[in-house]
Amino acid sequence: MPGPRAAERICGRSLEEFxxxxxxxxxxxxxxxxxxxxxxxxxxELVRARSGERVEADAIVESRHCLPDAVQIxxxxxxxxxxxxxxxxxxxxLCLYDKHALIGCRVWVDLEKARAFPRxxxxxxxxxxxxxxxxxxxxxxxxSAGRSVLSCRPVRVTRLHGPVKKKAMAICPGCGEAYPxxxxxxxxxxxxxxxxxxxxxxxxxE
Amino acid sequence: MPGPRAAERICGRSLEEFxxxxxxxxxxxxxxxxxxxxxxxxxxELVRARSGERVEADAIVESRHCLPDAVQIxxxxxxxxxxxxxxxxxxxxLCLYDKHALIGCRVWVDLEKARAFPRxxxxxxxxxxxxxxxxxxxxxxxxSAGRSVLSCRPVRVTRLHGPVKKKAMAICPGCGEAYPxxxxxxxxxxxxxxxxxxxxxxxxxE
Numbered sequence: 001m002p003g004p005r006a007a008e009r010i011c012g013r014s015l016e017e018f019x020x021x022x023x024x025x026x027x028x029x030x031x032x033x034x035x036x037x038x039x040x041x042x043x044x045e046l047v048r049a050r051s052g053e054r055v056e057a058d059a060i061v062e063s064r065h066c067l068p069d070a071v072q073i074x075x076x077x078x079x080x081x082x083x084x085x086x087x088x089x090x091x092x093x094l095c096l097y098d099k100h101a102l103i104g105c106r107v108w109v110d111l112e113k114a115r116a117f118p119r120x121x122x123x124x125x126x127x128x129x130x131x132x133x134x135x136x137x138x139x140x141x142x143x144s145a146g147r148s149v150l151s152c153r154p155v156r157v158t159r160l161h162g163p164v165k166k167k168a169m170a171i172c173p174g175c176g177e178a179y180p181x182x183x184x185x186x187x188x189x190x191x192x193x194x195x196x197x198x199x200x201x202x203x204x205x206e
Numbered sequence: 207m208p209g210p211r212a213a214e215r216i217c218g219r220s221l222e223e224f225x226x227x228x229x230x231x232x233x234x235x236x237x238x239x240x241x242x243x244x245x246x247x248x249x250x251e252l253v254r255a256r257s258g259e260r261v262e263a264d265a266i267v268e269s270r271h272c273l274p275d276a277v278q279i280x281x282x283x284x285x286x287x288x289x290x291x292x293x294x295x296x297x298x299x300l301c302l303y304d305k306h307a308l309i310g311c312r313v314w315v316d317l318e319k320a321r322a323f324p325r326x327x328x329x330x331x332x333x334x335x336x337x338x339x340x341x342x343x344x345x346x347x348x349x350s351a352g353r354s355v356l357s358c359r360p361v362r363v364t365r366l367h368g369p370v371k372k373k374a375m376a377i378c379p380g381c382g383e384a385y386p387x388x389x390x391x392x393x394x395x396x397x398x399x400x401x402x403x404x405x406x407x408x409x410x411x412e
Contacts (some may be wrong), residue, residue: 025278027282027289072286076233078232078275080236080271080273080278081232081233081234082271089395089399091394092383156403166332169296169332177315179297183295187295187297189295194364196266196312199309199359199360
C-alpha cells in the first residue's frame, strides 16, 4: 500500500480499508482498480449531489478490465443483479446515473491532465515495462493524483439502462437444457458456439 | 432465509453465512443466486478432487443473470480480474476448470431431475407468477433440493480460457480518449455506439 497521506476518504473508506477491500475481492491491488475506485468515488459524489444521498444509481463501465470490480466493490451494482452493465470497449471510463431520471455522470481518464503524471500516463498507455515501473510506484502516483487525472461530465443515458426483460424459454432438442427461444431452434452451444468438450470420468475425450 | 436443515456446508459456509454473503453482495437472496451457490459448491468440489485443493480454477458462466455473482462471491474469480468470463446465453450453467490443465467440470440445471421439484421447475421455466409462488417457497425448495436438480460432467475447455491480451492503444481523434487501435480510426462511442449524451451542468442537453 502506498504511504500514508492526509486523512482522505475514498468511497467512504480510509485509504487502508480501500486497499484492503480491493485486495480481498480482486486478489491484488491492480492499478486500474485503484484508479477505478477514485472514478467511482467522484461519480457517486456528483450523482448524489444531483439526485440526493439516497439515489438509486445504476452503472455502466466501458471496459471489462478492473473497472467492473471497482463498481462491484464500492456500490450495490453487480453484474449478476443487472445494475451494472459491462461494455467490452477497452475504454477506461464509467458512468453512474440515477436509474429513474436516467441522468448521471461519466468519468474518464483525461490524457491531457495525465501528462502532469508521467508514471500514470506511461502505465496507462503501456509505454513502460513492469520491470521499469514497479507496481508500488504506479500505485503511489495514482493515490497522489486522485481526481487530478480524471474528467467528468453530466450525461443523460439513452441506452443500456433498465432491467433486461425475461425471455420466453424453450427446451433445446440438442442438450435438453432450457434456453431462450429467440436464439433459434437450438441453444447457442448446440449451434456450434460451445467452449468445451465433454470427457469421460477419467478425463479422456468421449 | 429458509428454515434450518442438517449442518450442511455450502461453499465452505453455514447456510446462514451463505445467505448473508449473497444478500450483502447481490442486495437480495435471489433464487438463481442460491441455486448458483450450490452449482459453484459442486463444481469446486469436483475440480479440487481432480486437480488438488490448491488448484487455480477459472470460471465461465453461461448467463448474465445471478450466476456471475455466485462465482464472484464464492471463488476468487471476478469479472474485473478476468478469471471469470460471462456468456450472455441465458443458459443456467457454469464451468469451473483448472486454468493450467484446462480440465474441469460443467454443472447445469437438469430439467429431468427438476421434475421431482415442481416449485423449482415452475420458477425456472417461468410458469408461475411471483404472487402464486412466493420467494420463501422457492428458496425452501432450492435449499431442500441442493444438488438433486443439477447434473455435472467433466469437460475440457477449448475456448475463452486464458487472459485477454493487452491491445495496442491509440488516441481517438473524436473524444481524445485512449481506445484499442484495432477498433478502427475512432473509438466505438465516436463510431456511433454511445449510450449517453452530454449535458450542461444544469442537466440540460448541450
